[in-house]
Amino acid sequence: MLKSWKTIQPYALVTPQTLVLVLFLVLPILMILLVSFWQFDGIQMIPGFTLDNYKSVFTSDVTLRTYLNTFKYVFLVWFFCLAIAFPVSYFLAFFVEDQKWQIILFLVCTVPFWTSNIIRMISWVPVLGKEGLVNSFLTGLGLIDQPIEWLLFSDFAIVLGMVHLYNFFMIAPIFNSLMRIDRSLITAARDMGASGFQILKEIILPLAAPGIAIGSIFVVTLVMGEFVTVRMMGGGQAASIGKMIQTQIGSLQYPLAAANAVILLLVTLLLVMAILRVVDIRKEL
């Protein structure tokens, strides 16, 4: 009796979490898959089996253009997040010596993540708007006569907004891998005459790779499904897969939205698998 309870116990303990995930993650995704084969009569969805939704996704050239545009955002946001996160984490991990300060400065980098994304996006308006800080500063210096229009409601603003929102997901895992690097490795390398750059390239970068991979997975998957930033910072014109799906839901075309969502999920999974092929992250988990 006692022995059998011991074996059941872990299963009993994980039941609530499994239920939450099955009900609100697995089941919804299975339903998306199912509904993507259903029909739509202009008012509601009708159970059945048709490949029409997928056909219309694959035959429309809007789909391809939207994907290319989404990939553009994914690449740019990933690149800038990495370009910011690595130097920042490198500085925190190796140049800030006092551990207390290390923690405080790391928290400074991460606190905005726990506040509202919507407010953080709104806060760019007085900075980048036509009469915003950047434009009045540049006009004041006499560098430009006309305010720059593309600072807000443009692809530039979308990428800037996403880098602002998502750099946390790159900084946290990279900082974590850098902090795990055995400091004696670096001392040894320096004793053997390695330059700072060599240490960075031969020791730190390879050991930071799993952190970079985890951060990249987060950033890539977040941007792939993005529609809020695209909507708020892009001003109507900009297109992304997430926004396309959201528009289709708005007009109640659930089967078509579902087909798009299935393809989005597959593409996202392929990207994640590609990252995992390059870097082995198991040690980090």
Next chain:
Amino acid sequence: MLQKRSLTYYLLAAFFGLFVLFLYGPMLAIFTLSFQGEEGTLTFPMKGFSFYWLGQVFQEQRVGNFTDAFWRSLALGLTVTLLSVIVTVMSALAFRQRFKGSATLFYLTIASLIVPSVLVSLGIGIVFQVLDLETNWFTSGLGAHLTWTVPFAFLIMLGIFNRFNPSYEEASRDLGANDTKTFWEIVFPLILPALIGIGLLGFTLSYDEFTRTSLVSGQKNTLPLEIFGMTTNVTSPALYALGTLTTLFSFAMIVLAIAAYNYTARRQSQ
């Protein structure tokens, strides 16, 4: 550690400074503009200094109602927090040993974090549609929030139990206490401050969540959805004032969370 106070140090420090400015600059801009004079607009310069717009937030608005949305978000956040903490304490207790399927559940939890948010929202929307249920912030919205807060809480919880010294429990068991008693009298009091910390972080995640809720909140909006709706309508600094107030509220939660976490860490190292 590396060549101290070298050129690299100063370059990296300057880069770090710019990054912090990038992170907080825009936020400071709207904080400042919240105190815009009554005649002021959405942009600089400041036309005087007043608390007029902060006061406006609490007035009945033409285009929306913050107060009701705030109470909804508060109620939802507290429910989500409580559920996330209970669910993840249980699973983290189980994860201290290997069991069949533990890897699957672990990866499923991570998947919940990285699956594109629009899929969660669409999927839950479709499930409710097919079952002919009405979407509501406290049903479908609650589920959508849990897919976001549970993985975070779970990962932090694993970290806490990793550092938990099992000898306390062994001692308790040796003295004849059963598992339930051991948990409530030994483990729970020791991890309580950390639980409060995790709870507060989960709360801010839920309180500020937008994407996953956006398609499944039903008729009544949570606060972030209400604010999103106002961005197109409200053209006065009241929008910034609201942003300032809700951000300060989040900050307060974060500070409390960090304090609670530190308190646990100190107690465990004693």
